[in-house]
């Protein structure tokens with residue numbers, strides 16, 4: 001069964017762009033990923049101060065999905081959790097979500113939470129007792145991930161609270177491509193200070209994903225190819241900004257990023273010079289959609305999003321990556337799959353958001369075997385590992401699977417895909433004239 005070599009595969013190493021040593025891509029034993037109801041809150045008695053940035057869906061939940069960081073933190077930290085402040089320019093929304101928390105059994109975590117319009121307000125008014133140990137950043141990505149005033153919350157936090165740990169939502173930023181160097185500068189600042197930092201690519205924490213990693217590791221496999229497909233249910237997407245490239249920077253950067261990240265997690269570093277892509281655009285016959293709930297005529301034509309983006313690339317070790325993002329399905333549920341091929345093996349992850357199933361084909365059997373992972377909660381696993389890492393930096397128990405620089409690389413890949421698709425479209429149009 002074992003192939004090639006007993007050394008870790010070459011593509012499990014990342015060459016750093018910010019001058020750090022080579023790092024092996026981390027993984028977690030899948031048997032150690034437990035849902036909330038199978039774990040107890042962390043031990044100890046001292047207060048654990050957390051600062052929330054953003055009072056939106058990712059932090060407090062929404063009917064659209066299972067995300068809700070506050071809920072997972074309450075379970076992980078138990079009575080130790082104290083949310084010292086909730087920063088959001090929309091103070092009405094912030095007060096509303098806090099009101100609900102104070103009406104519930106988790107009141108002790110939120111009793112003294114202050115609402116602040118921005119970080120400066122918190123810093124100017126806080127007492128030393130309120131110094132945060134961790135900050136969870138769930139503001140929209142256009143307000144972070146750069147060195148520019150008003151969009152540099154990570155740098156500001158490092159200056160005010162040098163020992164703080166950061167949890168940052170994906171994508172690390174959204175902005176013009178020229179700002180990519182800013183995001184690498186933020187990564188360098190975080191790395192230079194050895195700040196504990198986790199980025200919310202929660203699919204890496206799926207049990208199914210860690211099972212795939214284990215199979216690859218145990219059998220000393222080298223990934224040959226990744227094939228990722230992300231087909232969203234567009235009828236359910238009612239946020240006008242999502243349909244506007246000038247606001248959300250397009251569906252690959254905003255949404256497909258999760259699958260570009262998973263592709264990199266298995267395939268290794270991408271040779272960005274090899275990325276080629278094609279798109280089906282809104283003004284082509286095949287790109288007409290009948291069930292959009294947003295009035296697209298209000299969006300400038302040049303900012304309307306593609307219906308299909310299909311990209312391919314070489315990884316640095318020679319393996320090939322393929323990614324397709326599709327805006328075609330109606331109803332509610334997305335259709336997402338990731339296949340990973342290695343000599344003798346096909347590992348196929350299906351439906352990772354709702355009910356992950358892993359299909360495995362391996363040497364000695366032409367049939368696929370199937371694994372399911374009931375009750376898996378990757379949102380809890382990512383928060384749980386983040387807190388464990390803060391509590392005991394040296395222990396094996398806290399394993400961060402997506403650090404800031406790694407996440408910037410995913411952001412860069414998504415920009416490379418968008419740029420390649422737009423270049424291809426421009427070429428086709430020019431030839432047609």
Ligand SMILES: NC(=O)c1ccc[n+]([C@@H]2O[C@H](COP(=O)([O-])OP(=O)(O)OC[C@H]3O[C@@H](n4cnc5c(N)ncnc54)[C@H](O)[C@@H]3O)[C@@H](O)[C@H]2O)c1
Pocket residue numbers: 053054055056057058059067087088089090093138139140141143169170171200201202254
């Ligand atoms: N990992 C996942 O599956 C997942 C799921 C949902 C959202 N997200 C990510 O979380 C982030 C937030 O998304 P959301 O759905 O919660 O958005 P949202 O619109 O529901 O909430 C964002 C909140 O941030 C506030 N805000 C705006 N500017 C701010 C600033 N400068 N400082 C602090 N707060 C500010 C807004 O007023 C709003 O209340 C995005 O990056 C999104 O991609 C990730």
